[in-house]
Amino acid sequence: MSDSIQIKVADSHLYPGCAVRIAHLPEPARGAAAIVEFADGSGARATCNLRAHDELELTVDGYATQKRHPVDARHWLLLAVDATHNSWRVKRRLP
Template sequence: MSDSVQIQVADSHLYPGCAVHIAHLPEPAREAEAIVEFADGSGAHATCHRRTFDELELTVDGYATRRRHPVDARQWLLLAVDSTHNSWRVKRRLP
């Protein structure tokens, strides 16, 4: 999976307002596999695709935090917070 997108989250789970770092984005209108690394050392598989230039849709598979708290699979909308598109914030959970 060397071609997967690496996503680093500033907490043990995603929520609105949570900071996210993405070094290399997928091509627009193309879905990409991703590895999500949470701050507590846990991780999850995911898929992502860019909706618009500044919006990213992220679907994270279910996982367990480092303290073994189960987190269900969820879908999130992220917004870019800088012009380099390396820093993002979770805007909201998608249905």
Template sequence: MSDSIQIQVADSHLYPGCAVSIAHLPEPARAAAAIVEFADGSGAHATCHRRAPDELELNVDGYATQRRHPVDARHWLLLAVDATHNSWRVKRRLP
């Protein structure tokens, strides 16, 4: 894992239906380090990899929101919203 992928989240935490923006995707079938930036200014480290052209797995480390609410580490499935693969939505939480 070399360069970090920048991920912008439209809220202070991830949940099904949440909008996510990703400027540059990881290469298929290769894990990449990511920095997740939440709308409230908080952030977390993560690892992501593409399962399919329109599917992305995201493992987010635990973090605290700006209001100091702790959020546990979680594993998510994201689906592409458009053909550019810049806009994504959280589909569901993975085990």
């Protein structure tokens, strides 16, 4: 997955309000493979879809934190924080 989107999370897991950095975005209405890097050094595979200009759906596979706490696969809605679309915040968990 060398062409995967790199997503950096400011914590060991995602939750509403969590800060996220994304270097470049997927094409609108297309799923893109992603690698999520968490602040504790753990990581997970994911898929992201740009829903609107400032909304991104992120589906993260299950993973384990560095302290070996399992985290189930989850689906999230992220909102852009700035006009460059490099900074995002998790708005809420999606069903």
